[in-house]
Amino acid sequence: MGNIILTGDRPTGNLHLGHYIGSLKNRLKLQNEGHYDEMYVMIADAQALTDNFDNPKKIRDYVKEVAIDYLSVGIDPNKVNIFIQSEVSELTELTFYYMNLVTVSRLQRNPTVKNEIKQKDFDASIPTGFLCYPISQSADITAFKANVIPVGDDQLPMIEQANEIVRTFNRIYGETLVECKAILPEKEIQRRLPGLDGNNKMSKSLGNCIYLCDDSEAVKTKVMSMYTDPNHIKIEDPGKVEGNMVFTYLDAFSSDDQIKKYSEFNSLEEMKNKYSIGGLGDVYIKKVLYNVLEEILTPIREKRRYYEEHPEEVLNILKNGTNKAKEKASNTLREVKKAIMIDYFN
Numbered sequence: 001m002g003n004i005i006l007t008g009d010r011p012t013g014n015l016h017l018g019h020y021i022g023s024l025k026n027r028l029k030l031q032n033e034g035h036y037d038e039m040y041v042m043i044a045d046a047q048a049l050t051d052n053f054d055n056p057k058k059i060r061d062y063v064k065e066v067a068i069d070y071l072s073v074g075i076d077p078n079k080v081n082i083f084i085q086s087e088v089s090e091l092t093e094l095t096f097y098y099m100n101l102v103t104v105s106r107l108q109r110n111p112t113v114k115n116e117i118k119q120k121d122f123d124a125s126i127p128t129g130f131l132c133y134p135i136s137q138s139a140d141i142t143a144f145k146a147n148v149i150p151v152g153d154d155q156l157p158m159i160e161q162a163n164e165i166v167r168t169f170n171r172i173y174g175e176t177l178v179e180c181k182a183i184l185p186e187k188e189i190q191r192r193l194p195g196l197d198g199n200n201k202m203s204k205s206l207g208n209c210i211y212l213c214d215d216s217e218a219v220k221t222k223v224m225s226m227y228t229d230p231n232h233i234k235i236e237d238p239g240k241v242e243g244n245m246v247f248t249y250l251d252a253f254s255s256d257d258q259i260k261k262y263s264e265f266n267s268l269e270e271m272k273n274k275y276s277i278g279g280l281g282d283v284y285i286k287k288v289l290y291n292v293l294e295e296i297l298t299p300i301r302e303k304r305r306y307y308e309e310h311p312e313e314v315l316n317i318l319k320n321g322t323n324k325a326k327e328k329a330s331n332t333l334r335e336v337k338k339a340i341m342i343d344y345f346n
């Protein structure tokens with residue numbers, strides 16, 4: 001059996017550089033290498049509603065935005081089925097049957113869920129739908145018999161949950177579902193890109209992002225405001241490289257060829273050395289980073305402009321992808337119902 005790749009994002013905001021380096025780049029690589037039978041990318045609107053149920057307009061608007069983000073970075077609808085989660089009602093049905101296989105305390109122990117509950121102040125009153133979203137995510141994965149899941153490391157507990165459900169299901173009802181494995185980006189820094197302020201990871205809710213749809217001016221302003229070394233005041237002062245977000249981002253995004261192109265140095269190491277001993281200003285290193293990022297973002301922006309001008313094309317891509325996804329998920333649901341012996345009229 002070949003690989004079936006599936007991944008997705010919650011449409012709660014535009015995609016940013018953290019998504020790009022943490023997941024989108026990996027998806028493009030997988031898409032272009034072609035070692036797979038089927039590849040799906042899901043816009044997880046139903047999951048987004050589990051903690052945004054009171055803001056449906058936001059989720060609806062970002063479904064379109066995230067679709068355009070995908071297409072702009074180069075996800076190719078001829079190779080990948082891009083689909084909308086809520087349109088595949090089979091996923092909700094699977095979720096209901098999987099709920100029997102998971103305890104409430106198991107859900108409460110999920111580190112990602114725990115973290116989010118704290119962030120959202122849900123402690124006293126956790127919405128049931130939110131607590132159960134790892135089960136729904138397990139349905140997303142297993143409905144497609146997906147075995148390869150390119151994600152960021154915050155998603156590992158979800159993969160674990162999915163595999164537990166698969167094992168329990170297969171043990172009780174017979175061999176039906178397939179286990180999966182996560183594919184994480186190679187470098188540590190790509191797995192968890194910190195925000196522009198150096199605090200935490202890049203995240204919409206923390207307002208420390210560079211978005212794939214930001215224009216050049218916005219990128220410049222944001223790069224110029226990045227956290228460096230507060231004690232590096234004069235150019236001659238020795239500067240700290242560690243914890244300096246400009247170098248952190250150069251580590252994540254630049255190649256030595258680009259360093260040669262945009263600076264007087266032959267490699268990032270050389271540039272870091274100069275900064276450490278003193279004699280290199282923050283504006284200098286920020287300009288290098290700005291140029292490196294613009295090399296990534298310019299082609300994305302151009303594609304975005306095309307899709308923004310062709311909304312009907314975007315809608316058609318989503319419709320086609322969703323139809324394919326529905327077909328696949330309904331086959332799995334049929335097998336699942338047969339295994340649970342609730343296939344009465346067949």
Ligand code: TRP
Pocket residue numbers: 006007008009010042044047137140141149151155
């Ligand atoms: N939880 C993921 C996120 O927050 C989105 C998601 C939903 C997902 N279903 C998925 C990712 C299935 C991978 C596989 O980004």
